[in-house]
Amino acid sequence: MERLNARLFDAPRRPVKVLQYGEGNFLRAFVDYMLDIANEKAGFDGGVALVKPIPMGSLQSFHEQDGRYTVLLRGLEDGHPVEKTRLVTCVSDAVDAYAQYDRYAAYARDPNLRFVVSNTTEAGIVLDETDRLELCPPNTYPGKLCKLLYERAQAFDYAPDKGLILLPVELIDDNGAALKRCVKALACLWKLGSRFEEWLEEACVFASTLVDRIVTGYPRDEAEALWRRLGYEDRLLVTGEPFALWVIESDRDISSELPLAQCGLPVIFTDNQKPYKQRKVRILNGAHTSFVPAAFLCGHDFVLDAMKDSLIRGFMEGVIYDEVIPTLSLPREDLLSFAQAVTGRFMNPYIKHALLSICLNCVSKWRARCMPSLLQYVQDHGALPKRLAFSLAAMMALYRGGSLGDGVLTCRRDGRPYTLMDDASVLAFFAAHANADARTLTKRFLSDETFFGQDLTQVPGLEAYVGDALESVERLGMRQALTERFGG
Numbered sequence: 001m002e003r004l005n006a007r008l009f010d011a012p013r014r015p016v017k018v019l020q021y022g023e024g025n026f027l028r029a030f031v032d033y034m035l036d037i038a039n040e041k042a043g044f045d046g047g048v049a050l051v052k053p054i055p056m057g058s059l060q061s062f063h064e065q066d067g068r069y070t071v072l073l074r075g076l077e078d079g080h081p082v083e084k085t086r087l088v089t090c091v092s093d094a095v096d097a098y099a100q101y102d103r104y105a106a107y108a109r110d111p112n113l114r115f116v117v118s119n120t121t122e123a124g125i126v127l128d129e130t131d132r133l134e135l136c137p138p139n140t141y142p143g144k145l146c147k148l149l150y151e152r153a154q155a156f157d158y159a160p161d162k163g164l165i166l167l168p169v170e171l172i173d174d175n176g177a178a179l180k181r182c183v184k185a186l187a188c189l190w191k192l193g194s195r196f197e198e199w200l201e202e203a204c205v206f207a208s209t210l211v212d213r214i215v216t217g218y219p220r221d222e223a224e225a226l227w228r229r230l231g232y233e234d235r236l237l238v239t240g241e242p243f244a245l246w247v248i249e250s251d252r253d254i255s256s257e258l259p260l261a262q263c264g265l266p267v268i269f270t271d272n273q274k275p276y277k278q279r280k281v282r283i284l285n286g287a288h289t290s291f292v293p294a295a296f297l298c299g300h301d302f303v304l305d306a307m308k309d310s311l312i313r314g315f316m317e318g319v320i321y322d323e324v325i326p327t328l329s330l331p332r333e334d335l336l337s338f339a340q341a342v343t344g345r346f347m348n349p350y351i352k353h354a355l356l357s358i359c360l361n362c363v364s365k366w367r368a369r370c371m372p373s374l375l376q377y378v379q380d381h382g383a384l385p386k387r388l389a390f391s392l393a394a395m396m397a398l399y400r401g402g403s404l405g406d407g408v409l410t411c412r413r414d415g416r417p418y419t420l421m422d423d424a425s426v427l428a429f430f431a432a433h434a435n436a437d438a439r440t441l442t443k444r445f446l447s448d449e450t451f452f453g454q455d456l457t458q459v460p461g462l463e464a465y466v467g468d469a470l471e472s473v474e475r476l477g478m479r480q481a482l483t484e485r486f487g488g
Contacts, residue, residue, distance in 0.1 A: 001227060004087075004234045006066035011089035014039065015112035017046030019148075021053045021141060022119040023062065023094060025217040029240045031117050031169065033071050034265050036090040041263035046114075047092030049107060053120055053141055059094040061235045067091030069236035072219075072226065075243065075348040082242055085230070097144060101136045108151040111162070114257065116145065118168045118179075125170050127182045133190045142182035149183065150192050153199045163203025165254055169211045173277075176208035176249070205254060210247040210273050212280055214351060215240035243345050245280070249273035275330050282324050283335070284342050286369040288358050290391040291316040293398040296355045297413060297478035303353040307346045311479065315387060315486055317343065323385035327376035356418060362395055363426045367452050375459070384461050390485065392462075393469035396445060397478065404431035425450060438474055442467035 002008055018035065020027060038044035050067075052059055068091070073084040097104045107113055118124070120141040131143035138144050149164065156162035168175040180200075187197050216239045219226060227233050246260070246267045253269065260267040268276065288303075294315065295306035306312045320342065325335045345351075370388055377385040399420060402409035408419040409427045420427070429448070433441050446456040446463055457463040472481040 001231075001233045004065050004068050004070070004232045004236075006068065008232055009068055009087055009089065011068075014045055014047035014090070014092060016049045016092050016107065016110060017044075017112055018048040018115045018117055019051060019107050019113060020048050020117045021051045021144070022117075023050040023052055023057075023059065024119060025238045025240075026211075026213075026215045027117065027119050027169070028069060028088070028091075028236070029071050029073075029215045029238045030211060030213050030244060030246070031167075032088055032090055033086060034244075034246070034260050034267070036086065036088045037263055037265060038258075038260055039090055042259035044259055046090065048090050048117075049093040049095060050091060051104060052094070052096045052098075053118075053124075053144065055098045059096060062091065062094035065234070065236055067094060068234075069238065070230060070234045072237065072239045073242045074239065074350040075241040076344040077242055079344065081349070084242060097137045104137070105148070105151065108148045109155040111156075113152075113164065115165050115167060118145075118166075119170060121170065125168065125172060125175060125178050125182060127185050129185075129189060131186065133186075133192075140182075142179060143186060145179070146183045146186040146190070146192075149200065149204065150187070150196055153196050153203075158195055158199045158203075160199075160203045163199065163205070165205045165207065165250075165257070167207050167209055167248065169209055171211075174208045176206040180206035205250050205252055207248050207250040207254065208273060209249065210245070210277050210280065212245040212284070213240055213243060214345070214348075216351060239350070241345060241348055241351065243341055245276075247273045247276040275328075279328060279330055279335060279338055281369055282328065282373050283320055283339055284345075285365070286324055286373060287316050287320050287342060287346075289362065289365045289369045290319045290388060292355050292358045293362065293391070294394040294478055294482060296359070296418075297394065297397055297473075298482070299414070299479075301355055303346050303355065303358075304349060304351070306355065307343075311482055311486075313343075315482060316346075318486065319385075319387045319391070323377055323388050324373045327373050327380065356420075359398065359420060361422050362398070362420070363422055363451055366391070366395060371452060371456075374462075378459060384459075384465055386465070387486065389462060389465050390469050390482075392446070392466045393442075393473060394478065396441060396466075396470055397473045399426075399430040400441075400474075401434050402427075402430055403434070404428065438470040439467045442470055 032048055035048060069088055071086045071088055095104045118141060124141045128140045131138045131140050133147055138147055166176060166179060168179050172178055184200060218237060219239045244266050248269050249271060255269040291312055295312045300306040320339045328335055370391060374385055374388040402411035404427055408421055409430055410417050410419050443457060443463060449455055
């Protein structure tokens with residue numbers, strides 16, 4: 001079988017408009033996938049140069065395949081299975097910032113370059129004051145970017161139309177603003193001058209973005225079968241779900257330069273991404289965190305199995321539609337559409353998502369994802385959201401009776417051990433209260449401000465409801481306790 005390359009599938013040679021720090025699965029199945037469609041449908045006419053931003057790893061497969069690769073998206077849409085395959089040809093170059101520094105640095109002087117995309121992990125956007133301008137390249141991503149922008153500003157005599165649009169997708173709050181702070185701090189530390197600092201402010205756009213798509217990566221177990229279907233060997237094949245969302249926040253309107261929404265792609269340009277982030281965190285992530293402990297204690301191990309259980313699915317949908325959506329500010333139609341997509345994503349038969357992996361750091365996740373909805377609901381309605389309150393009892397039941405050792409809490413389900421990982425203080429708390437009665441455990445847990453940032457026993461009725469729910473779980477078992485309260 002022939003290997004995928006330019007001889008097998010030719011494509012126009014396009015000017016490089018996008019410099020991309022990171023060559024991983026997510027960027028290729030999300031950003032580059034969209035840019036490839038924009039080339040076809042919206043006349044974007046832009047190539048992407050991938051930059052390997054760390055010394056480790058290899059770009060050999062990209063060179064062997066001339067940047068070509070296949071994206072396979074599989075899942076459910078409107079309850080029906082779908083499969084979408086696209087051969088992506090927008091990658092024009094792949095360069096090692098360390099082994100090929102001069103070639104990499106030359107992109108600073110490319111007049112066609114307009115965008116920089118990055119996914120350097122959450123730890124990538126950090127300020128390291130020991131980083132140095134004279135390194136080729138500097139150690140950190142902000143250092144590499146600052147030097148590239150400085151050399152570009154000098155090469156084009158600080159022309160305002162040669163600034164770049166920065167589109168980080170790292171999963172941190174306000175990622176564009178964080179990146180800008182790091183770059184400006186290095187510009188000051190390296191004494192690059194007021195003219196460069198003004199050019200950064202006036203000619204460049206540091207957009208903050210929110211991204212959402214589950215990318216499952218290279219399908220190692222079924223690769224050869226998929227090659228036979230495709231008719232070629234593709235070592236860069238990447239799989240993911242059909243759902244996608246890219247929210248791009250900037251002070252200036254950049255939508256005409258990045259014509260993604262014009263060709264039907266799920267991209268939103270806005271001057272405030274916070275309502276969309278709130279929607280994602282509270283509906284998608286909040287639903288996960290609220291139902292997973294109960295689902296696991298009902299005997300399920302994976303999200304898909306739990307969603308096939310009408311009791312668990314009903315509980316999850318009750319959380320979303322009855323308790324979370326009423327607290328959000330976006331138009332109800334948008335919220336309902338997003339919620340329906342969430343259910344479809346949880347039902348995706350191609351994604352095997354372990355419940356215990358979602359339970360990692362469950363207490364801090366509940367605080368960030370579920371607590372705001374619970375408190376807002378109480379404020380708006382003067383009553384408890386019963387399912388969100390029950391999720392606290394389910395979480396405590398998950399951690400209940402465990403023993404601490406080697407940095408994990410070992411508990412038992414139906415006599416079989418399972419391990420939980422969380423902050424050391426959380427694990428120590430549950431180990432110390434392994435034999436406490438349900439009411440005592442509830443009071444001490446909810447009142448611990450280090451876990452929740454406030455004393456949740458002050459929320460009217462919460463302590464009594466959660467304590468009673470935990471007692472019923474211990475007396476009846478999780479399934480019966482859920483059934484008695486929420487039916488099924």
